[in-house]
Amino acid sequence: MIRYTVQRLILIALTLFLIVSIAFITVRMMPGSFLKSRNLPEDVRLIIENKYHLHEPLIVQYKYFVSDFLRGNFGVSLGLQPKVPVFDILKQKIPITLQLNLFALILIIPLATIFGITTALKKNQLYDHIANVLVIIAISVPSFVFASLMQFNLAYRAGWFPILLSTEKALTWSKFHSMILPIIALSVGAIAGLTRYVRAELAENLNSEFMLLAKAKGLKQIQAVFRHAIRNSFIPLANMIIPLFMGILGGSLIIEQIFGIPGTGPLMISAINANDDPVTIAVLFFYSIIGLTSILLIDLSYGVIDPRIRMGGKR
Amino acid sequence: MKKRYSLLLIVLTVILVAAGCVNDVEVAVDPDPVDEGPRIFRKTASRVTTLNQQIYETTAESSVMRFIYGNLLERFYDEATDNYKFVGFHATDLPTRNDDGTVWTFTLRDGLSWDDGTVIDAYTYEESYKTLLDPKLANYRANVFFDDVTVKGAEAYWKGEITDWSEVGVKALDANTLEFTLEFPCPKIDLMVAFTRGGPTSPIKMDLFESCFLDEEKTENNYGTSLETTPSSGAYKLVEWTRDQFRKYEKREDSPVAAYYVPTTIEERVVEDRSARMQLFENGDTDYCSITGPDYDKYQEDPRLVFWESTTVWSMFINMTSEEKAFLRDVNFRKALYYAMPRDIITGNIYQTAIPAAYIVSSAKIADADTGLRYRDSEVAKAVTPQNNGYNLQLAQDYMQEAFAVHGKMVVQLDYFDTSDNLKRVGELLEQEYEKAFGTDVIDVVLQAVPWQTSYENMENGTYDIAFGGWSGGEFNPWSGMVVYTSDYASKIDQFKSEEFDDLYDRAVKGDLIFKTEERLQALAEMEQMLFDAVPFVPFMQTRTPYLFSDRVHLITGGKYVSGVGFGIYQSKLDPLATE
Structure with a gap:
């Protein structure tokens, strides 16, 4: 297990290096400049860009980049927050995104599990049909539509919630109150998607032979479901957690914009649009670390969920 | 069990349905106008990238800098002439020039200071401009001294072609006198505009700036990137700044132009979404709002509508x-x-x-x-x-x-x-x-x-x-x-x-x-x-751009757009908020 983990960590390091190298080459080949003013004289523009070696051959730029990267220095932002070290920008924005999305996760996983299990157990009954219709609606309608509708009706017209996220720094009740609508908006689609997945997996397991065996051994339906069927359904579910977790850190561009949340949502797109190469690469690097680590953790967790799975086994 | 499933479904259904149909609610009415006491002006704004006046690029930043960074001059709406007027801010008055218009002199006031009490004088300005033109920093806004107003030797110094600062046409003759020597004559209005409002020609706080360098070579500096690194030399002090979310300013009563500004506090909420901006305004949470896109159809007959x-x-x-x-x-x-x-x-x-x-x-x-x-x-x-x-x-x-x-x-x-x-x-x-x-x-x-x-x-x-x-x-x-x-x-x-x-x-x-x-x-x-x-x-x-102002804002221009000062928003009478 330890050897397997070490091997995977080495591979992760190599993958990360490849990702940032490809990202570097890609963003540096994109046209445009971080200097947006059209009135800036060309010679002035050149002098400023030369400060960041932007007119050197790509290989020379890459050499500068690698030497900084290996020292853990991603440089400063050029366009989004000029002169601010890129990791300071991430540090600034991650807490609120994490806070919101962890609340969303707390809502998503139990609700999706409950809805998934209950709809699988009540398959093809009225409850299942109604739930399926709602799930289809929640999946089909983009989250920003829910967000706008809720903001307009529940916040603006009814006045039940603040229109925007509270500006308080600490997590107080009033701040949490202002987070309810974004949390629901972030959760609706994910709950629906996960519900469908759990329902499908569980419904398949409920009809499998090991369930017949469990019941033949004298287990009640509810015991068989919780001890065997649900546990087996959770193995593929673990794979769903990766994109969900990535979504947590990625935030949501539109929802953050609608509710005035200063999170990571717009960061990647804004950085690309602003030709802010250091931020683009740093954000990609950060997400890659989270993604690759999540995959490793999920892989390692298989053994816990299902003891038949051995990590790093030769045979 | 059935009841529990039904309950969960009902909760979800209520959320979905409630999002689609809720009746109108009444809007609170502000109290009668009173002319005294604190006044809070609330507005929506865009996110800013930096408050370093030597490298910013957009109007979002300059609209913040006009509050917090002072300059030699300022311009305001003049009720007497129904027009704009230039007044001395850090300078006592408008600049004087020599006969051919190549040498301009400003006289600075005594007792000017940063919000922490540090003195501002002509030497502060000269040092600030030396930093602005520092070739190592490659400041984007340095071109104010070779495009807008062509200061002698400025471009050559910025490009590193000359290294002797004494060859650049900016000199503090004493603590109160700042002199500019230009490459060629410049109309008075160009010079006045260049030294009006917070921007590249505003002074920087040198001790703070020195502490903000990020590298030993002194090529990168994070001045103006956070509340701690953003001082005030203007009419307002930035007292809160949550990046991309909220900014709050308090009026500096010791500012030479404080009397022109009515709001004692300005609160800015960063809102990029058009609908949210509109809803905040209609809810009475902000004091003005620009009308864009489809909203114009709804408001085009509104008598409060004014055009920028x-x-x-x-x-x-x-x-x-x-x-x-x-x-x-x-x-x-x-x-x-x-x-x-x-x-x-x-x-x-x-x-x-x-x-x-x-x-x-x-x-x-x-x-x-x-x-x-x-x-x-x-x-x-x-x-x-x-x-x-x-x-x-x-x-x-x-x-x-x-x-x-x-x-x-x-x-x-x-x-x-x-x-x-x-x-x-x-x-x-x-x-x-x-x-x-x-x-x-x-x-x-x-x-x-x-x-x-x-x-x-x-x-x-x-x-x-x-x-x-x-x-x-x-x-x-x-x-x-x-x-x-x-x-x-x-x-x-x-x-x-x-x-x-x-x-x-x-x-x-x-x-x-x-x-x-x-x-x-x-x-x-x-x-x-x-x-x-x-x-x-x-x-x-x-x-x-059409704008709507809340009933508590009584525009000093009567809603007329005056070139150079707009509607004179911050000079306009402001009724107190219900909570004030």
Whole structure:
């Protein structure tokens, strides 16, 4: 297990290096400049860009980049927050995104599990049909539509919630109150998607032979479901957690914009649009670390969920 | 068990249904106006990238800097003249100059300070400008001293061509006297505008700046990037700053211009979403709101609506040097497009807040700084402005027939920005109107959606037929705005080149005309006429932004837009909030 983990960590390091190298080459080949003013004289523009070696051959730029990267220095932002070290920008924005999305996760996983299990157990009954219709609606309608509708009706017209996220720094009740609508908006689609997945997996397991065996051994339906069927359904579910977790850190561009949340949502797109190469690469690097680590953790967790799975086994 | 499932379903259904149908609620009414005590002005704003005045790029930043960074001068609305006026801010009064206008002197007040009490004097300014021009820092805004006001030796110092600061024309003669020596004479208004409002010419707090360097070589500095690194020398102090979310300013009563500002506190909420901005305003959470897009239909009859005039005139640029299509080089073809441009329909049906513009210099631009006379209101401008918003179908058809006789059927591609529905609609309208006016056997307009950046690049490279574009610029110097049409302009998007135009521009901006009011005005009209004659582009509208103000704001201008100061928002009487 330890050897397997070490091997995977080495591979992760190599993958990360490849990702940032490809990202570097890609963003540096994109046209445009971080200097947006059209009135800036060309010679002035050149002098400023030369400060960041932007007119050197790509290989020379890459050499500068690698030497900084290996020292853990991603440089400063050029366009989004000029002169601010890129990791300071991430540090600034991650807490609120994490806070919101962890609340969303707390809502998503139990609700999706409950809805998934209950709809699988009540398959093809009225409850299942109604739930399926709602799930289809929640999946089909983009989250920003829910967000706008809720903001307009529940916040603006009814006045039940603040229109925007509270500006308080600490997590107080009033701040949490202002987070309810974004949390629901972030959760609706994910709950629906996960519900469908759990329902499908569980419904398949409920009809499998090991369930017949469990019941033949004298287990009640509810015991068989919780001890065997649900546990087996959770193995593929673990794979769903990766994109969900990535979504947590990625935030949501539109929802953050609608509710005035200063999170990571717009960061990647804004950085690309602003030709802010250091931020683009740093954000990609950060997400890659989270993604690759999540995959490793999920892989390692298989053994816990299902003891038949051995990590790093030769045979 | 069934009850639990049903309960969960009901909760989910209620959330989904409630999102779709809730009745109106009543809006609270503000109390009667009272003229005393603290006043909070609440507004929505955009996110800012930096508050380092030496590197910022956009108006979002300058709108914050106008509060927190002082400068030598300031401009305000003057009720007596119903116009703008310049007053001394850190300076005691307006600058004085030598006979030929190359040496300008400011006298600074005594007792100026940063918000922490650190003294500001002429030496602070000189040090700040030395930092602005520091070649190692490569500050983007350094060009204020070699484009806007050409300070002797500034560009050479910034480029590292000279290293001796004493060769640069900025000198603190003593703690109260700051002297600028210019490469060539400069009109007084240009100099005053350059040293007005928070911006690159505002002082920086040197001790703080020194502590903000990020590297030993002193090439990167994070001054103005957080609350701790953003000092105040202006009328307000930044007291809260949550990046991309919220900013709060408190008035500095010891500021020399404090008496001009009514709000004691200004709160800015960063909101990028149009609907959310509107809802906040209607809920009474903010004191003004710009009206954009579909909201205008709802508010166009609202008596509170006021219009902010823009210096931007939108035009349809024509590649007049096209190698592929000879008819684009034919002035008759271009004039036909000019006179058949349906400006009234565009502004009546598509850009409803804009006004038709058959001219090049925006009506917001001022031609006489002393009287506030707008260029478009001057007699010389009226003389060159085409009648009937430039629409003359018969004349257009005559010109087109002449072009048709030479070139035959003309197929032209019109590029519009792929992200703009309105420009797409303008394109479709022009396709329809031009083909109707001239006949489909004469002209075929083909529409093409293009990203706006690509479209501008195509225009710069001359690889397009026809495309939309616009220039804005400062309100106070319409002559400087003409630089974009000169032959050597770096980001030139039209293909017009004329030595006569360039000469006139040089004379008006840095030559013999700068102190001759009448001749200079005439030169501007002549430059505009040259562009009318060559038709490198067809101007069609001047944009305006409609605003709504809450009932607690009593605009000092009565809702009239005054060039240079707008509506005088922060000088306007403000009723207290219910909570104040």
